[in-house]
Every structure is written in structure tokens, then in C-alpha cells.
Amino acid sequence: MTDRPRPKQTNISACSIAATLEAVGDRWTLLILRDLFRGVRRFEALNRDLGIARNLLTDRLNRLVELGIVQRLPYQERPVRCEYRLTAKGTDLSPSLVALMRWGDRWYAASGPPIVLVHDACETPLEQAVTCPSCQENIRPHQIGSRPGPGHKIEEVLT
Amino acid sequence: MTDRPRPKQTNISACSIAATLEAVGDRWTLLILRDLFRGVRRFEALNRDLGIARNLLTDRLNRLVELGIVQRLPYQERPVRCEYRLTAKGTDLSPSLVALMRWGDRWYAASGPPIVLVHDACETPLEQAVTCPSCQENIRPHQIGSRPGPGHKIEEVLT
Numbered sequence: 552m553t554d555r556p557r558p559k560q561t562n563i564s565a566c567s568i569a570a571t572l573e574a575v576g577d578r579w580t581l582l583i584l585r586d587l588f589r590g591v592r593r594f595e596a597l598n599r600d601l602g603i604a605r606n607l608l609t610d611r612l613n614r615l616v617e618l619g620i621v622q623r624l625p626y627q628e629r630p631v632r633c634e635y636r637l638t639a640k641g642t643d644l645s646p647s648l649v650a651l652m653r654w655g656d657r658w659y660a661a662s663g664p665p666i667v668l669v670h671d672a673c674e675t676p677l678e679q680a681v682t683c684p685s686c687q688e689n690i691r692p693h694q695i696g697s698r699p700g701p702g703h704k705i706e707e708v709l710t
Numbered sequence: 711m712t713d714r715p716r717p718k719q720t721n722i723s724a725c726s727i728a729a730t731l732e733a734v735g736d737r738w739t740l741l742i743l744r745d746l747f748r749g750v751r752r753f754e755a756l757n758r759d760l761g762i763a764r765n766l767l768t769d770r771l772n773r774l775v776e777l778g779i780v781q782r783l784p785y786q787e788r789p790v791r792c793e794y795r796l797t798a799k800g801t802d803l804s805p806s807l808v809a810l811m812r813w814g815d816r817w818y819a820a821s822g823p824p825i826v827l828v829h830d831a832c833e834t835p836l837e838q839a840v841t842c843p844s845c846q847e848n849i850r851p852h853q854i855g856s857r858p859g860p861g862h863k864i865e866e867v868l869t
Contacts, residue, residue: 566744566811566814566824566825567810567811567812567813567814567815567818567819567823567824567825568740568741568744568807568810568811568814569741569744569814570814570817570818570819571810571811571813571814571818572737572740572741572810573737574814574817574818576736576737576740577735577737578731578732578735578736581727581731581735582727582728582731585725585727585728588851589856640817642851642852643813643816643817643851644813645840645851645854646809646812646813646838646839646840647806647809647810647813648727649809649840649854650805650806650808650809650810651726651727651730651731651806651809652725652726652727652730653726653805654726654730654802654803654805654806655725655726655727655728655729655730655733656726656859657802658729658733658799658802659726659729659730659733660726660729660859660861661861662860662861663859663860663861664726664859664860664861665725665726665858665859665861665862665863666725666726666856666857666858666859666862667856667857667858667859668840668854668855668856669854669855669856669857670842670844670845670847670849670853670854670855671853671854671855672842672845672853673842673844673845674855674857675842675843675844675845676843677840677841677842677843677849677854678840678841678842678843679805679838679839679840679841680805680838680839680841681804681805681808681827681836681837681838682836682837682838682839683829683831683832683834683836683837684834684835684837685829685832685834686829686831686832686834688829690829690836692747692801692802692804693801694829694830694831695804695808695827695828695829695830695836696827696828696829696830696833697748697825697826697827697828698825698826698828698833699824699825699826700815700819700822700823700824700825700826701821701822701823702819702820702821702822702823702824703824703825704824
């Protein structure tokens with residue numbers, strides 16, 4: 552504690568967007584995850600598909616494994632060769648990648664979406680929405696409010 | 711064209727996730743956008759809230775303005791002072807930030823979400839889902855298929 556007033560500031564570590572970006576907020580990492588969702592799972596295939604330098608790919612994959620987002624599984628015995636699979640934590644990033652893809656579709660795909668996500672059972676194009684379970688309405692961005700949740704920490708504010 | 715066969719490769723530029731990440735796939739950029747959604751709009755306030763270096767903040771804001779994601783609007787005449795507001799294109803990133811936040815809530819918020827997003831009208835916590843409009847079902851990641859869309863380009867594949 553000092554006498555000098557400190558500016559009011561948000562505790563970034565208490566923000567879940569910052570926590571997510573700390574883990575996967577890197578362009579290569581998100582592109583690797585996209586490939587894993589698409590079934591590109593082997594080092595050589597990822598290297599070829601992304602055109603990423605091998606040391607960067609190794610680095611990003613190791614970090615994803617450390618964070619429990621991806622697991623390394625052998626697909627061949629002699630010599631041992633591994634592939635990378637999304638864990639439950641990794642698979643749970645699906646809504647984030649869907650949202651990022653749809654924004655690109657709306658703002659950068661002049662001739663329409665390059666890829667359409669569909670329900671595998673009926674091939675209908677999918678939708679993604681933020682909804683209010685009480686009003687059963689789709690919610691637009693300006694209708695979103697926020698309040699402190701159980702993990703909110705009262706921040707030290709001296710003004 | 712050469713005689714040498716080239717590996718099959720995905721045209722990354724034809725992927726909307728890559729297009730999105732090209733525009734906003736930078737940790738600082740996404741944190742700046744998060745702050746703009748929360749109403750932190752002035753340079754000094756962003757600088758304080760994020761603890762970002764001034765030159766990096768200037769750089770990221772200029773790029774967001776160039777891309778039409780953010781607009782610079784004067785809030786004071788003498789001297790002229792500006793604030794930054796999300797455009798429609800910027801506001802449309804809301805579902806992406808919601809998705810990234812919810813993943814952080816699920817995997818990094820040990821004592822529960824720090825912030826809960828609610829419907830402003832009724833204060834009910836919001837949900838986000840990928841749905842099939844035909845089956846009217848919530849779709850889980852393993853039920854998502856894909857097919858080429860209108861913007862799909864046949865790629866040159868020599869094997």
C-alpha cells in the first residue's frame with residue numbers, strides 16, 4: 552500500500568476472455584485448432600497445410616498438450632509416430648471457432664462462405680445465437696448486459 | 711508451373727477463420743475490442759485498463775479503424791479529443807467474444823465466472839448455442855459437418 556492513488560483498473564486476470572486468449576489467443580494456435588477440428592492431425596500434415604515453420608508448430612503443439620487442449624496419441628508402433636487429438640477441453644472451443652468463422656463469412660467472403668457448416672444428420676446449414684432462456688428470444692449485442700459473477704473479485708480501487 | 715508435384719494444400723485465404731484471424735487474431739486487438747464492448751472508449755482509459763504500451767495501442771487502434779471495425783469520433787472540440795466506437799462490423803464480433811469468454815469461464819474460472827452476461831431486459835443469464843433450424847436441436851461439436859459453400863474455390867492439387 553502506498554499513499555499515491557492508483558488509477559482504477561480492471562483486473563484483467565479475472566476476465567475470462569483474457570484467460571482464453573492467454574491460452575489460445577495466438578493466430579497459429581487457432582489455425583492449428585481449426586485443422587484438428589477438420590481432421591488434420593499429424594505433424595507433417597499440419598506443417599504442409601498451414602505452411603508454418605516446424606519449430607513454431609512444435610512449440611504451439613507442445614503448449615496445447617501442456618494445457619490439456621490437445622493430446623498426443625501413437626498411431627504407429629515402429630517407429631512410434633503420434634497424432635494430435637482434441638481433448639474435451641479442446642473440443643469445447645468449437646463454438647469459438649464457429650463464431651470466428653461466421654464473422655469472416657459475413658465480412659470477408661465476397662462471393663459467399665467458402666465452407667458451410669451443416670448438421671451432419673440432415674445437412675441443414677447451422678445457426679449460432681445468443682439466447683435468453685427466460686424470454687426465449689435471440690439476443691442482439693446491444694441487449695447484452697453484465698453483472699459480477701461468483702468468481703468476481705472486488706478490486707482495489709483508490710481514486 | 712513446374713514439373714515437380716506440389717503437396718496438396720488448403721487455400722488458407724479461402725478459410726473464413728483465417729480471414730477473421732488476419733483482421734483481429736491478435737491478443738491485444740481482441741482485448742481492445744472487449745474493452746470497447748464494455749464502454750471503455752478513450753485512448754487514456756484503454757491504455758490504463760489494458761496496461762498496453764502507447765505505441766502498440768495506437769497501432770492496433772489505427773488498424774481497427776482502417777479495417778472499418780472501429781470508428782474515431784470527437785467527443786470534445788478544444789482541443790479535439792476522440793473516442794473509439796465499434797462500427798456495425800465491430801459490433802458483429804460480439805458472438806466471437808461471447809464464445810471466447812464462455813470457454814474461459816468453463817476452463818479457467820475455478821470459483822465461477824467473474825462476469826455473467828445477462829439479457830438487459832430481464833437479467834437472465836444468457837446462453838449461446840449452435841442450432842439446426844430444421845431439427846430445432848442444439849448441435850454438439852461432433853454433430854457438425856461441412857460442405858463447400860458458394861465462395862469455395864477448387865484448389866490446384868498435383869499429387
